[in-house]
Amino acid sequence: MARFISFVFHPLLLATYMFTLFALVLPWAFSPLKEDGHFKFVMLIFCVTFVLPSLNIGLFKAFGSIKSMAMEDRRDRVIPFIFVTILYSAITYLFYSRTRIGIHDSLLKFLIIIDVLMLVGTLVTLFYKVSIHTLGMWGLVGILLPLNKVAEDGSLFYPTIACIALAGVVMSARLQLNAHTPREVMVGSILGLATGCLSVFFLF
Known part of the structure; x- marks a missing residue:
């Protein structure tokens, strides 16, 4: 079950989940x-933020650049x-450069936030094996919490509560698998949030 949870809430899938949620309850995003x-864009996001990186990580494994797809060793992750x-x-x-999406548009801002989360995770990984699963989940919570003030109809309230609960489940799963120490999980959570x-x- 812990492995299943870790796969379903893999960090590379979180951008797809976020935009799927926005397509359902926050169309101005x-x-x-x-x-x-909107849903065509979600499928595009799935391809470029999950399928393409996964294929390339598979190539890293095939050429011996990393020991395993799970990347248990911090150095394998760099x-x-x-x-x-x-x-x-x-x-x-x-x-930004090839479409009519501008710097002030919400869509570009959310893409930038995803980039920032990935950058933070990468920079920390250069020195410390942080839990990227928890960084990603709590990063999503960190995005949703302030957006609740923007969504005046309360449409994000229950999704935010659900994400907080799921973040706790993911933290437990990573600890159950001994993939990370409690400190690595906690650091990921704080950084993500x-x-x-x-x-x-x-940005908003």
């Missing part, structure tokens, strides 16, 4: 996209994390 293009950070940033830049909240406050 996709500004300036038209409403009929190259893939740097690659994914560069990939995410390049995708955001392409959206702080980065998510501060990014939303700064």
Whole structure:
């Protein structure tokens, strides 16, 4: 069960979950996209933030750059994390430069926040094996918490409560698998929550 939870809430899937939630309850997050293009964008996000990085990490494993796909050793994580950070940033830049999405549009701001979370995780991993699962989950919570003030209809309240509960479940799963120490899980949680909240406050 802990392995299943760790897979379902893999950090690379969280951008897809976030935009799926926004498509359901917070359509202005996709500004300036038209409403009929929201789920198409979600599928695009799934491909470029999960499928493409996963394939490349598989190539790193095939060529011996990392010992396993799970990347238990901190040193195994450095190259893939740097690659994914560069990939995410390049995708955001392409959206900005090749589409009509502008710097003041909500969609670009959320893409930037995802990039910042990935960058923080990568920088910390250079020196410390932090739990990226918990960083990602609490990063999502950190994004949703301040957005509750923006969504005046209360549509994000229950999703936020659910994400907090799921973040706790993910923390327990990572500890159950002995993938991380309690300190590594706690550091990931604090970094994710702080980065998510501060990014939303700064950009919105």
